[in-house]
Amino acid sequence: MNTGTIVLFLLIFAGFNYFIKHRKIYAVYRVNRKKQSNKMTLPKYFGYVASMWSLIPALLVLLVIEIIDEPLLKSNITNYVHAENIEIGQDLDLYLNDIKNIKTDNIKDVDPIKLKVHEHYQNFETLISKAKTIIVISLAVLMTIFGFKKVTINTPARVYFEKVIEIILLLAATIAILTTVGIVLSVLFESLRFFGEVPILDFMFGTEWSPQTAIRSDQVGSSAAFGAVPLFVGTMLISAVALFVSVPLGLMSAIFLSEYASSKFRSFAKPVLEILAGIPTVVYGFFAALTVAPFIRELGTSMGLSVASESALAAGVVMGIMIIPFVSSLADDVISAVPNAMREGSLGLGATKSETIIKVLIPAALPGIVGGVLLAASRAIGETMIVVMAAGLAANLTVNPLEAVTTVTVQIVTLLTGDQEFDSAKTLAAFALGLMLFVTTLILNVIALHVVRKYREQYD
Amino acid sequence: MWSENTENSMISKISNTEKVKKSLKSRYLKEKIFKFVGLSSIFVAFFFLLILLSDVMMKAFPAFIQTKVELELDLSEENTGVSAKSDIKEIKDVDYRKIIREALSAEFPEVKKRAEKKTMFSIISTGAEFQLRDMIVDNPQLIGSKQKIELVADDNFDALAKGQIDLTGEQKRFDDLTINLYKELDEKGKVNKSFNWQFFKTGDSREPEQAGIKGAVIGSLYTILVTLLLSFPVAVAAAIYLEEFAPKNRFIDFIEININNLAAVPSIVFGLLGLAVFINFFSLPRSAPLVGGIVLSLMTLPTIIIAARSAIKAVPPSLREAALGLGASKMQTVFHHVFPAALPGILTGTIIGMAQALGETAPLLMIGMVAFIVDIPQAITDPATVLPVQVFLWSDSPERGFLEKTSAAILILILFLIAMNALAIYLRKKFEKKW
């Protein structure tokens, strides 16, 4: 039986248990309702609790089996392969994949050794599947009977039911933690493997990045090839250009919208800015690569400058435009949070609006604005599609925005797209870069969120 | 200048007023400049939006037009070897490429050289033979006579017909033969342009003139469906717990910090998570909408949770008190009263989250949705691609025919996003309550 069928069976058990429990309790309930003046728990709750007994333990066991069965299969085949002394001659994961995907209808094309392993694989898989069905279904039957006996008219059914629901809600909330843990473990685990091959210091401080050369067997793990400094510098260069565009424009837009614009203009301009925020990044990437980059290149040529066709400037400017609405809405929030008394105090002394804004509002809102800029920086550093499409692959160590640079995210995408073995230093390097990216943005976010929260509390 | 003496004070006051008056001119100039800078920064943003959209639209427009060449095809029984009553399988096996090539040779008898013939054959799309085959399988009565049939042109010929190639000047990259053939066909009125339905009916292809977005649209729909089914219930449950049930303790604070941070984690990191956990550890299929949906739902969860929490927070306490006062349990209060009242806000947040997921590309590249897939996916475990990834793939292709396809795909993606956002705005307006 496959998992879907098992779940269907479980649901049938649960429905059955609900139905009979509900009927039974309802009979009592109808009599009691007339006699007793005090309120009684509705029969449906007894039904719910009974059906939970059938459903939840069996589902949990099923889940555990589903999680362990893949690793179990894998280790079983690996053991088998080793025991039979079979030469696999390639990456283990790929080999296992081959074994699984053998189609039995055209046996003649298949390597007989592989076929033998495939047979073993199938036998073991059938065994697991059978064991799964028997364990889960029998557990469900047992629990159905147990639950039916356990739930009586004296059970505080509603309280039990609500407790279970509350636990389910809590589990949903903890998914956020699980996600973070998953991210940390997945990037950390692979990164550690990478740092086993390439010393961490060479990665962090090396100035040469050329992962492609590492494919050659004599160069695997060559420290010269995995120096990430050019990527860090490239990322910072493009982010700096983006912030240089987005911070002044976003801040000034926010100031104009919140302090000068009529409500009519505001109700028009805000949604338009939101459109800018809602455009997918891949569209910005397309725009940057095909429209802005050639434009900047031509402009540079006409001024006698040599501009790379994938210049950091083009990617940065477009990224900056993309972040404008983000900066603007954050700035709008923090400026609006400055109490009106500040504005009136300054205006009452005869200050003009711009004097009030520059000398009172912005200094008062400064912590919030700084927090917003940090969040924007974190966005710029983590932005992927624009740079993948508009920035280059060449890892030049330069701070000249007219030249082509590459970034951390570009390299992650380049290293991980296409088919390659999962264990190579090249793919592992992508996870090491991912770790750097995650840690950097995490630090920026934590500081920024903290600063912004403290700022809010100050005026609450 | 300051004096307690009233008379002096009067003088200094007048001079003060004079001083203020003197400063006014430059101060008002600064005021004007400042205001102008503010207004212009908004217009810079508007200007870019306008340029971006009009650029995409202008580039996209030709993609909706398809160039077809009318050829007289010899579909006689002798030439095809089958009759209208033949078995479908036999009709399918007819060498249609030969028929098309013969028709071209008949159209241009003057083309004799091998190399020239090759060029001539390439004005018709390589997909035309399949188009012809399907057409005849559907209408077997066409067999038996000569038929004038419009066949899809090759992308280069298409660009020529759309006037996208600069024919003057020294840099023309087109051989004279193709240009002459085009001119000849055009004069005979055999080059026709019609609306490109094919673009909406097919999947990806290596040939620009045959490439369509149906595969990507279906892939996107499956992915978003998975995302919605996973993220909505979980996000609502989490938001309800955090707003209504959570005690004040460190664990809950930790959850909240996690949610706020996850909202700002770069999307590509979620792709790494998906690759390492779902594909490598759980061995879920690569390139499948299932994994894409799981990754995107983890990514959009924080957004929806945050929106749902503020919607729940906006429900006035009086409603809760009213229900609790009647003896409803906390759980009943939440599910009977608070949740329905907060639902419009939660839905708005969900739609915005889904729009974000629909436009997301980077994490899907990590889990292999970037593969070249011709078939239209039939299930959430089939290999598929999605609209934004299709945009990325096409924009990377060197053929110029893909440029307009890319823009057209962007246009369709943006249309979907506009529709979703319009729905969100409609919901917000319709159910907006002032408590």
Place this chain on the structure above:
Amino acid sequence: MIDTQITKKPKTIAEIHAEHKKTVGQPFCKDAKFSTRNVDVFYGDKQAIFDVSLDVGKHEVVALIGPSGCGKSTYLRCLNRMNDTIDICRVTGQLMLDGEDIYKKSQDPVLLRARVGMVFQKPNPFPKSIYDNVAYGPRIHGLTTNKAELDEVVELSLTRAGLFDEVKDRLHEPGTGLSGGQQQRLCIARTIAVQPEVILMDEPASALDPIATAKIEELIHELKENYTIVIVTHSMQQAARVSQRTAYFHLGKLIEVGDTNQVFTNPAHELTEKYITGRFG
């Protein structure tokens, strides 16, 4: 019989208010600094001030009293056009400062506010140092030419506000670190640093404790030597202590104006009397 009962029944406050047309007492004076005639103020469609005419004499302290929501603050904010900052607010009628219409087109609100300073209900020091708070006005208006002059103005303003001795050692610490009463005196110092001709005070002591209030009142006493002061207060005792004339507002109408002593001891209008004697408030 029913009729007689109705006529005998005393009028309600709302009825008296509705019937009231003309301000009682002496709203006008000869040597007026401010003279306002037939002022109406609207917030959108809602009228907040009805036909108020009132003069404020030179070097006079005028107190505006009345129950909350009566429009006294709104009227005060007309006098230096602070109402301009509210989009939907519209002011009609004639408001003159030294015989010049302050709502005329050519009138510059910035210049007007430099001449007519304002102190607000809640102390609102800027999040800057004490020194920078006081120096803010002189700096933006360009009143001083060098640092020494500015220092002098700051010191003198703080001295006049009775704050200098308390803060002279920490001039460069944030103004927000002061106590509530000190903050309000800082705001007054900030206002007089611009050397306005008139100071408007909108319930300046309502957020303060009695000791701080006493200090502020003392300060008002000293300031009236040099300035014209209009003060809004909800405390009748305070009005009695600091002002020469008192104007009583009720639901947007100016009911009675007169010598403070007379208004408090022998009010001419029924509503004023009811308010003074605490029948409502």
